[in-house]
Amino acid sequence: MSRSVDDDGGARAVDDGGAASAAAGDGAHLLNHDGGAGPLGDGGTRPVNHDGGACPLGDGGAASAAAGGAAHPFANDGGARSAAGDGARPRIAVSFVRGAPSHPAWFSQRLADLARRAADGLRAAGAEPVVLDSASGHVFSALDYDGVVVLGGGDVDPARYGGDTDEPTVHCVDTGADEAEIDLVNGAIENGRPVLGICRGLQLINVAFAGSLFEDLGADSIHKIHQPQPPMASHPVQIAPDSLLGAALGTGTVTVQSGHHQAVRRLGDRLRVVATAADGVVEAVELARPDEGWLLAVQWHPEEPGSPDGQLHALLEPFVEACRQAPVDVAG
Known part of the structure; x- marks a missing residue:
């Protein structure tokens, strides 16, 4: 089966020089590396090719042009963090691909819009987002943040889960x-x-927990519209009770x-399914044991403009x- 590139894949830099708010939105920080991915091919190693770092955009800052100056150079925005505490604004890593040359321009722009x-x-939910370019070659540490969001992107390498x-x-x-x-x-x-x-993000989390993926759902799938540069497909999912998602x-x-x-x-190991589509496709997963931590992943796009009013906020608030x-340093 053949099809066009029309999923929710990764994103390259929206502005050629680098620091645009198109990916981060006003008031976010953007880890914005000029380097990109090398040959992607069939699972080969991509060279680390960045001059990267953090580009704080400030409370009202958009891109460097809008701010009237160059973007802040490498400043290791992933430095020490303090406990957010009740009422504070937790610092949250928002990861997606900005720099992969495998993504068509329209695809990259769509993903940048969704990231924004x-x-x-x-x-709006009270956090300080820090947008990361996961294709930059920079090594990010979860310890530098109070939480992690993994957004839509290209396909996970099938070699990582024993796929085709x-x-x-x-x-x-x-x-x-x-x-x-x-x-x-x-x-x-x-x-x-x-x-x-x-x-x-759901697919990658499943692979991280030693799960695997269907490489393609087929031409009759309800989960996408089968046309070039398609809009999102709308469909129902069934949510299980006694779950973070249900709450x-x-x-x-x-x-x-x-x-x-x-x-x-x-x-994946230690995960449980908490939502499914009518065709049986897994639509959401959580940790099977809530005492192991807070994890929720959904297969759809609550940040898509066509989503029901309030759906994104309802997921982000908890x-x-x-x-x-989040603890400052659970390792002591």
């Missing part, structure tokens, strides 16, 4: 981004930081916006509250 909306939503590396529909792979985000997820869970995954959105059926061609095949309680 996610950052705006976090800010020759599947022709697999596209927009960036092995460096996979590694960076898996490290963020593992570091967050190991150190008591909440994790929220969206679309690719946020209510149990029963909700309408969601999707744009993916892959899904969970083998469920996540941000959990991030406020």
Whole structure:
């Protein structure tokens, strides 16, 4: 089966020189590296090719041009953090791919728009978002943040889960981004930081927990519209009771916006399914044991403009509250 590149893949830099608010939104920080991914191919190593660092955009700052000057150079924005505490604004890493050359321009722009909306939503929920470029080659530590969000992106390298590396529909792979985000997820869970995954984020979390994916759901899938540069597909999902997701959105059926061609095949260790679509596709996962930490991942895009009013905020509010309680250093 062949198809066009039309999922929720990663994103390259929106502005050629680097620091635009198009990915981060006003008031966010953007880890903005000029270097990009090297050859993506079939799981080969991507060279680390960045001059990267943090680009604080300030309370009203957009891009360097809008701010009237150059973006802040490398400043290691992932430095020491203090406890957010009750009522404070937790500092949350928002990870997606900005720099992979495998993404068409329209695709990159769409992902930048979604990242902006996610950052705006976090800010409205009381957090300080820090947008990371997972394809930059920079090593990010979950210990520098109060929580981690992994957004939509290209396909996870099938070699990471024993999948079919020759599947022709697999596209927009960036092995460096996979590694960076898996490290963020593992570091967050190991150190008591909440994790929220969206679309690719769910798939990557499942792989991080030793699960696998269906490389392609087929031409009849309800989870995407099968046309070039498609809009999101709208469909219902069923939410399980006694879950973080159910507490946020209510149990029963909700309408969601999707744009993916892959899904969970083998469920990752220590995870449980808390929502499914009518065709049986896994739509949300959480940790099977809540005492192991706060983790929620959804297969759809609550940050998509066509999503039901309030859905994004309903998901972000409990996540941000959990991030406020994140320990400064559980290792002592």
